[in-house]
Amino acid sequence: MTDAYIYDALRTPRGRGRPDGALHEVTSVALSAGVLNALNARNNLDGAPIEDVIWGNATQVGEQGGCLARSAVLLSDLDERIPGLSINRFCASGMEAVNLAANQIRAGAGAAYIAGGVEMMSRVAMGSDGAAIAVDPSLAMKTYFVPQGISADIIATRYGFTRDEADALAVESQKRAATAWREGRFDRSVVPVTDRNGLTILDRDDYLRPDTDMQTLAALKPAFREMGEQMPGFDKLAQMKYPELERIEHIHHAGNSSGIVDGAAAVLIGNRAFGEAHGLKPRARIRATAKVGTDPTIMLTGPVPVTEKILRDSGMQISDIDLFEVNEAFAAVVLRFQQAFGIDPSRVNVNGGAIAMGHPLGATGAIIIGTLLDELERTGKSIGLATLCVASGMGAATIIERV
DSSP states (O other): OOOOEEEEEEEOOOEESSTTSTTTTSOHHHHHHHHHHHHHHHHTOTTOOEEEEEEEOSOOSGGGOSOHHHHHHHHSSSOTTSOEEEEOBTBTHHHHHHHHHHHHHHTTSOSEEEEEEEEETTTSOTTTTOOHHHHOHHHHHHTTOOOHHHHHHHHHHHHTOOHHHHHHHHHHHHHHHHHHHHTTTTTTTBOOEEOTTSOEEEOSOOOOOTTOOHHHHHTSOOTTHHHHHSTTOHHHHHHHHOTTOSSOOOOOOGGGBOOOEEEEEEEEEEOHHHHHHHTOOOOEEEEEEEEEEOOTTTOOOTHHHHHHHHHHHHTOOGGGOOEEEEOOSBHHHHHHHHHHHTOOGGGBSTTOOHHHHOOOHHHHHHHHHHHHHHHHHHHTOOEEEEEEEETTTEEEEEEEEEO
8 A cells, every 4th residue: 555645734814703703704615725725825736736725624514514625736836637626524624624534545545645624614604504403393302412512511511621621721722822932832833815906805713812710710600511511501412412411510611612713734645756847845654544434423532532543553652642732622632632531631632732722623633633743843752643523423643753
């Protein structure tokens, strides 16, 4: 089987996902085309045999519908003969794009791909596509569907995580992200977003709140208590699925949950011959990929079983992994991952995560792969694992090895 290598990884800064956010004026296709152009220019891809652009986004409606991948190719400077494929695995869409590209290369279906994703959450509201699991009563009742925030609180309740533990993780995420930006750890990967006149719109993540402390977070009310305890009573529904829980402890709020933001990311993946032919040096080899389905009610525990699967499939042990990127959808997701594998928190999300910088749904999976690669190179370490929880009960993971 042919090896698949990462040759480059870029992302935009993440802008606050609201009407007055820095990137709100930029369309999904324009942000996508911009990051494709940056990747193209930095790697001199004109004439390169790019087999496909695989692009993830979670809310495929309106301007993010209609095969956004192909639209982005046509708006960009890439050759119009390059096709485009839009995919949706909710929060893991960007990672699944990378994994799909890598596995096609490994199978011999093309020499090079561009993979990544986008989400303009200020322009296309999360959930506006009407996912059946949330709106079709026959499916929602069968799966004991509850909103993700309730799922995160169920994790905290089942596995014994306190509000203080969740808040402490959030404070640490903010500190690490601020340090990473201050020390220039993202400089290689973040490309500024500019307008049509070349003027910079945004050149750094603007969601960060570096002054966050435990006292600040303690003042925030639990975000999901009312929807859990009052009508329609999601706590009661969850207790029908998990009768062993006497009550649901609501510990999550805006400060220890991922931020709603806009952003895009792109990864250049190819075989060894592609790099040699175009004078490109591989930065990492994609060693393994995996995805799993999990309990759709608790929904967000996927990083644990998908990590077990990817390690089993690749013949590796958790001790073989030097660094971890675990998407901070909610604090309890990361706490559960660390608990399940007994991992030192100093090896997880070294440069902060989505609690501090935000979670642009379709792009995050590609973003954390790029962040992991940068950190492996910065520290001289070898092997990293990136993983995400996924809506409706799934998990995805990628293992990369620096070369």
